[in-house]
Amino acid sequence: MRAYRLGRLLVAALAVAGLALVGAGATRLPVRPPQPDGTAAPHRTVPAPHLPPLPRAVPVEVRIPAIDVRAPLVSVAADAAGALEVPPLDRPAVAGWYRLGVSPGETGNAVLVGHVDSPAGPAVFFNLGRLRPGDTIEIVRTDARLVRFAVLGVEAYPKDRFPTDLVYGPGDAAGLRLITCGGRFDGDSGEYVDNLVVFASRAA
Incomplete structure (x- = not known):
């Protein structure tokens, strides 16, 4: 059995939200996770015509047909150190919803987080880098x-330049942000060097 090297959790300071983002990469895989194509993503959430904001409700599943994801969602918050929690590493097929923010469909940016890999191999958000504008x-x-959302774009950010405002900041329409780890795996630190962010807007 191949032994995968466990890495430390990734943390990027989130000054606006008062949180830290715990990145979700924990191993070094023989195959690097797919990366964005380098096209800058439009960051402004576009209001969907004729779709009024929804009341708050807990999300229980995320589906991303383009990359064959159908995963349960669990609620996550912040730990005692002020870091955004992620689902347990022994449940790599599960994604988390940041319950202290808005729920998907409400006005504002709902946030989901998931592992990119685990000791067993690729995890729930391994293929986020393959998403392209218009994917559902x-x-x-x-x-x-x-509730349906259309991908606006995908971008990778160095951990020390995490786009706090774009992810956690207020919005005037229903948006969605998906976060995982990405970029190069640094064998010295045991971490992926980037965070990958998917930007999406509500769609009919």
Whole structure:
């Protein structure tokens, strides 16, 4: 059995949100996770016509058909050190919803986080870098609504330049942000050097 090297959790300071983002890469895989194509993503969430904001409801599943993701969601918050929690590493197929922010479909940017890999291999958000503008993300909520979002773009950011405002800042429309680890794996630190962020807007 191949032994994967475990890395330390990645932390980027989030001054606006008062949190730190815990990155979700924990191993070095023989295959590097897919990376964005380098095209700058439009960061402004575009209001969807004829789609009024939804009331708050807990999201329970995320579906991303373009990369064959269909994963349960668990609620996450911040730990005692002020770091954004991620699902347990022994549940790599599960993604987390930041419950102290908005829920998907409300006005503002809902945030999901997931591991890129685990000791067992690729994890739930391993292929986020393959997403392209127009790809669909679907969120199932406890109120039985299925909320659709369209990808605006995907970008990689060095951990010390995490785009706090763009991810956690207020918005005037229903947006979605997906976060995982990306970039090069640094064998000395045991970390991926970047965070990958998917930007999406609500769609009909």
